[in-house]
Amino acid sequence: MGDQSPSPLNLVVVGGVAGGMSFAARARRLSESASITVFEKGPFVGYANCGIPYALGGIIQSDEALILQTPDSIKARYNVDIRHSTEVIAIDRENKTVEYKTQGQEAKSMKYDKLILAQGADAFRPPISGSNAPNVFTLQTIPDMTAIKSYVAAHCSKSVAVIGGGFIGLEAAESLHALGMKVSIVEYMPHVFPPVDQDIAEPIHAEIRRNNVDLHLNARVKEIVAPIEAEGTGNGSSHVLLESGEKVPGDIILLVVGVRPRITLAKTAGLEISRFGIVTNAQMQSTTDPDIYAVGDMAETTNSITLLPQNLALAGPANRQGRLAADHIFGRDVSYRGNVGTSVCQIFGINVGLVGPSITSLHSQSPNLDPEYVTVHPPNHAAYYPGATPLTLKLAFSKRNGNILGAQIIGKAGVDKRIDVLATAIQARMTVYDLEHLELAYAPPFGSAKDPVNMAGFVASNVLRGDTEIIHPEDLTPEILDQYQVIDVRSPGEFARGYVRGAKLAPLNELRGRLGDLDREKKVLVYCQVGYRGYLGYRILKQEGFKVVNLDGGFKAVSQGGFGLLVG
Amino acid sequence: MGDQSPSPLNLVVVGGVAGGMSFAARARRLSESASITVFEKGPFVGYANCGIPYALGGIIQSDEALILQTPDSIKARYNVDIRHSTEVIAIDRENKTVEYKTQGQEAKSMKYDKLILAQGADAFRPPISGSNAPNVFTLQTIPDMTAIKSYVAAHCSKSVAVIGGGFIGLEAAESLHALGMKVSIVEYMPHVFPPVDQDIAEPIHAEIRRNNVDLHLNARVKEIVAPIEAEGTGNGSSHVLLESGEKVPGDIILLVVGVRPRITLAKTAGLEISRFGIVTNAQMQSTTDPDIYAVGDMAETTNSITLLPQNLALAGPANRQGRLAADHIFGRDVSYRGNVGTSVCQIFGINVGLVGPSITSLHSQSPNLDPEYVTVHPPNHAAYYPGATPLTLKLAFSKRNGNILGAQIIGKAGVDKRIDVLATAIQARMTVYDLEHLELAYAPPFGSAKDPVNMAGFVASNVLRGDTEIIHPEDLTPEILDQYQVIDVRSPGEFARGYVRGAKLAPLNELRGRLGDLDREKKVLVYCQVGYRGYLGYRILKQEGFKVVNLDGGFKAVSQGGFGLLVG
Missing domain, CATH: 3.50.50.60 (FAD/NAD(P)-binding domain)
Incomplete structure (x- = not known):
């Protein structure tokens, strides 16, 4: 346990927020004897920058609530030397020193054995005329x-x-x-x-x-x-x-x-830098200099779904990278696994959650993954329990092997839960078939016997097994739509409130009796409100010999998703 | 696709709620031609029995909200013949018929090719004197x-x-x-x-x-x-x-x-039955008769963590088993994976969630798994964002390989999310080390940069790696407690509100300066409020050469968990 070397290790950290502070705390837990110094350009360290937008408008009422630690409290607890309001202005890699300057003082230098760059990212200021005005x-x-x-x-x-x-x-x-x-x-x-x-x-x-x-x-x-x-x-x-x-x-x-990694210092020191930040290995060491680590918003990371490089400015990964760099310095066998980009945001009454790339991004950047997706609109919990609200969940997967590639969810409640479940499934390399089996907690205030995650898994697996064929609203150009006879299997009341252009009404419960009304030579596009009755209609028509596709996500996907051109 | 055999398959289902109705709906989706009959003893089919306790007290205001489907709506949509208020009274396995009796009518019989038993479980009526009174x-x-x-x-x-x-x-x-x-x-x-x-x-x-x-x-x-x-x-x-x-x-x-599987019919028919219900293979076929399937509360299932047989009366597994039985009948290559027992319950302002066996149960029934656990008390979301409330999370894992064995969580909010994430992790065969890496969605209203699931993963991994040694309040007998010098590293204010019997106060931020006060010959039990400062204290003391353990879950685990005997 701990560091037994005769001369204590000099650890120098540039940047005292998420990644830098996580590094410092972990390093101290691993070694009482190491010398740990954190340089922070700003006046505060260890603050909660994710809370800033909320404190701005008083949703978080006290600005002090964001300041989780002070230099004194950090010194007392972790025996870490905090130099706030102090900028590191140069790295001398040959002599392993940094030059730093505290406001109003002369520049000085400090020796390091290991240097950790955790400078974060700058708010991007585009070259707009007037952008330097005082307001x-x-x-x-x-x-x-x-x-x-x-x-x-x-x-x-x-x-x-x-x-x-x-x-x-x-x-x-x-x-x-x-x-x-x-x-x-x-x-x-x-x-x-x-x-x-x-x-x-x-x-x-x-x-x-x-x-x-x-x-x-x-x-x-x-x-x-x-x-x-x-x-x-x-x-x-x-x-x-x-x-x-x-x-x-x-x-x-x-x-x-948006933000841009703070790379000036690293660039001047000659470290390898891509357009996504400082390039590191899986131990967060600079590819140029193994005694320099880079963590958080300033480091390039790999998306573990697409294997593409990316810049990800999120607190969770920054913290984990800082911790991992400390583990590596103290001899642990650790590797960073890349990111899946799990995130969630609350906007007024709506929550939006995301893991992995969007469908747009998969199509443009990762066609090699053979991406497909399905859209479901289940309630956040049992519909019969008071307060149920609908979710919209798009699940992306590979047609090749069923691997889950991403998910996007919007709704008023229960979004963060399903995103976290799907993020876990992705990181565990689960497939959409695994989602069919997934046993999630059910009680009426919390979910359904078939959770939205199960539902998405059922639909995606049905697509992969050929039990249903789907078409997405975004792929329905007017020309493609004209190739189909469009059958709406909802109720007359639903139909009256809006329908897909050219659709004929044939409520599902009457469909078996009305097959004679359909043109057996023309392909059928069947749809309902959210997709399930359309799927049942698909199964009936398919087994009766029709060529048929079901509209993914149903009429709700059309009306909610901004496909106004498709509405009759 | 679909069933192309000359004479349609006769599918007979006994029980028209979760498992039975899921079977019938899936069977129809796979085959338009099969004949599907559902016998239900009660007057209702396809109702939401999980909502009954809530409808009892008017939390769900309309009883009708629980009745999701009627015999007519099922007939129209799925072309399934529903015989409600009709009891199946015998199975003739040799002739493959069931004998059934509708209220007020003569008994009749019906032929089956495949029989699906989905009778559920009866409320247990213990032999208590007076239990037949009208109230x-x-x-x-x-x-x-x-x-x-x-x-x-x-x-x-x-x-x-x-x-x-x-x-x-x-x-x-x-x-x-x-x-x-x-x-x-x-x-x-x-x-x-x-x-x-x-x-x-x-x-x-x-x-x-x-x-x-x-x-x-x-x-x-x-x-x-x-x-x-x-x-x-x-x-x-x-x-x-x-x-x-x-x-x-x-x-x-x-x-x-509690409930007891309704096994009378199956027993009379000579099917293999254990104390957990009808014994089936992974395709839900009776081990005695492959033309008879049993699904839901009446079937024995395997706990996929302990590999022990169990009876599980939950709607989600029942639905999935019904669907799976239909898939198997129509030639799909499917296997049931067993259960992990994911569940959640709301009791007034508290939520309690569970996956896998309790610690008590692991110790008594599965000592071969080498179970250990850690206790953390993180807030449900960023503490600085309004409305944060604490969780208590017990994470069970195997000391042998770090496999996650279960979790129990209580709190006012965010319980269901973490249980579902951990249930997913267990089903993906993740270890506690994987929880350290898990990238979950973070924004201040929803979580923390280090989510409670990450925190539990960190602590458990620290235990497995030997970075910390812990002792649980339940293992602290007075005799064991006496072997330690007990050090409370909280603040004086926290100490004043209650402490572990015999503890001396040494606030963490002063600990490094007060090592001389400690007895180097006596083991140290260090603790704080929830465990983290205790862990920091452990790291300091351990590296300074002390023999030390940290109290798992801190003083909160003692005071909240009912270990009043330990309080000084």
Whole structure:
């Protein structure tokens, strides 16, 4: 146990938040004798940066709640030397020293045996004219948040334009909306929350608009117009000018368009860097220098589903990488397994969860995996128990072997649970056939005897076994739709509220008696509301000799997913 | 696809709820031509019996909500012949016929090619004197529930004694309490919810009592005293007399002490039966007769963790077994994988979840698995996000190989998610080392960067790797406790609110400076509130040469788990 070497190991950490602090704590647990120093550029260490968007709007009421540790408490507990407000400005790899500079002091140097880079990522500031105006902010650190709060308080800002509809942008939008501000979101892409598919994002768009937040999609920012005379008046003349000519007002403007690994220090030191960050081996050692480790947002990682390199700015992986680097330094046989990109986000009343790549991304980047997917809309728990709400779950898998490739879920409740179950299944290399067998906890307030995860497994397995053939709404061009006779097996009441263009109504319970009405020479596209009755209709028609496909996800996938062109 | 044989297959199903209806629906999807008949003794088919306790007290407001399907709707949709209120009274295996009797009619017989027994289980009625009184009820079927409701309405019953503190007993107690009735629970064992350990049940006891429900543990029922003159008067003289002499009042008395497989029919037909139900192979075929399948509560299943036979009365497995039997009949290569016993229950404000055997059960029945466990108390989501509540998670694993053997969790929220993740991990044959790596979804409203499942994995792996040695409160007899110098590394404020008998206070942040105060010759038992600071203390002391163990689960495990004898 512990470190028995005569001269204690010098461990130097650059960056004192998730990955860096996890490293330091683990290193101390493994060795009482090591010298551990953490340099942090900012004034705080070990804070909860994932809470920043919530503290911004007072959902987390006390900013102090985010500051989990202080330099003194860390020193007392872990005997780690914290140098906050101190920047490491150079690495001398040959002499194994770092040069650092505390605010207002001369630069000094410190020796290391092992150097851990955990600098995280910078909020990206795109070269937009006007983006340096005093009412334009990024939102990544506690000082960022404090600056926004001070500005809003001092100028009585009443509106905000949030540029960027990712995780942080959406959380910040909700948080500032909760403060009573008029919020607009400006997103460059056709949908918010870029890691998911368009059809999964559509209900998020509806929820954002339902909460009276203005949403601008496909919106190219031309410039930020924050006239000096407007500064401090909150008079509403400050705005984001879109290329369309539209003006999106914002007394303050948030620039939350993603992050970029902080690679300057590593680059100057000559470490190998890709466009995803510092390149490391599975022990998180720089491929250039084994005495330098890189962890967290600044390190390139491998997606363990697609085996493609990626940059992943998530706290969980950062923490685990920091811990693993410490284990490796102290002689443990450890390897990082890559990431699957498990994430979840709450946006007003909707939750969206994701693991693995989106279908769009699988098709474009990993066609070699032979991706397919199915869509189900089960309730979050037994429909007969009060408060049940629907989920939409897209499950991606490989047609070749049934391996699960990813999942996207939206709904009001129970999203995080199913994403975590599917993330576990993916990491265990389960197939969709395994999901059929999966025994999950059932009581009416929590789930169903056939859990949504089982349902998705049943449908996917049915597809792979050839028990059903499906077609996705996104593949239904008008030309393809015209090749089918379209049969709606729902009830007349459901049909009356909207149907697929050209559909004829033949309620499932009457279908066996109405086969004579169908054209035996023409392919049948059968559908219901969510897919199950369509599947039953498929089984009847198929066994009666028809050529038939079932519409994946049913009419709900069409109407909710933004496929308005398909609606009759 | 489908059944192409000249004479259609005759499929006869006995029992029309979970397993039987799942069989029938799947069989029809696989074959339009098969003849499918379902005999159901009761008046309803395809109903949600898991909802009965909730409908009893009006949490589910409409009884009709439980009746998911009617004979007519099933006939229309699945072309399945439903014979409700009809009992199958004999099986003639030689001639492959069943004899059945509809209420008020002559017995008839029907031919089968394959017979599916899905009769479920009967509520057990122990031979207690007085248990046939008109105010004594079981609670398993819709008629049971209707009878209780009618009685309560007609007699203005104001109190209930629930005999049995399992799943159904607890759900019924809560449900009747919600109606405003005075509720008492009478449990034979030292704790309610028998599948979990005593220390996990203790917070449930506290929650039950906090809700003004009387709880009688270790309570042997002598007799039920329901005097004729008391019937219908609701005068409070009806009661359960315990062997202790105590009288537990109940205008009505619920007898919910478990279920017994309905094996009479199968036994008479000469099928192999164990004390867990009808014995089947992995295709759910009777080991005696391959043309007879048994599914659901009446079939013996194998626990896939312990490989021991068991009877499991849960809806999810019943449904999957029914589906699997149909798959097998239609030529699919399928095998049932056994069960892990994943379950969850809501009791007032507490949720309790379970997968695999309890520690008690592992020690007594599966010592060959070399079981060990760890206890953690993490919050359900980021502590700094509003509304965080603590979980208690016991993770069982094999000391031999780190295989996960089970988990028990209690808490106010997030229990079902972690149980499902761990159930998935177990079914994927993951080890506790895999839990360290598991990438789960994190955003402050949903979890933590280190999820409770990761935390349990870290602690268990630390134990297996020898990075920490632990001792459980249940193993701390007074004699064993006396062998240690007990060091409490919490704050003085925490110490003042209660401590382990004989403990000395040495707050963690001061521990390094106070090593001189300790006796180097005597083993140290270190502890904190939940275990993490104790682990840090362990690491410091161990590396400084002390013999030391950390108290698993900390002082919280002692105080919450009912180990009052250990408190100083």
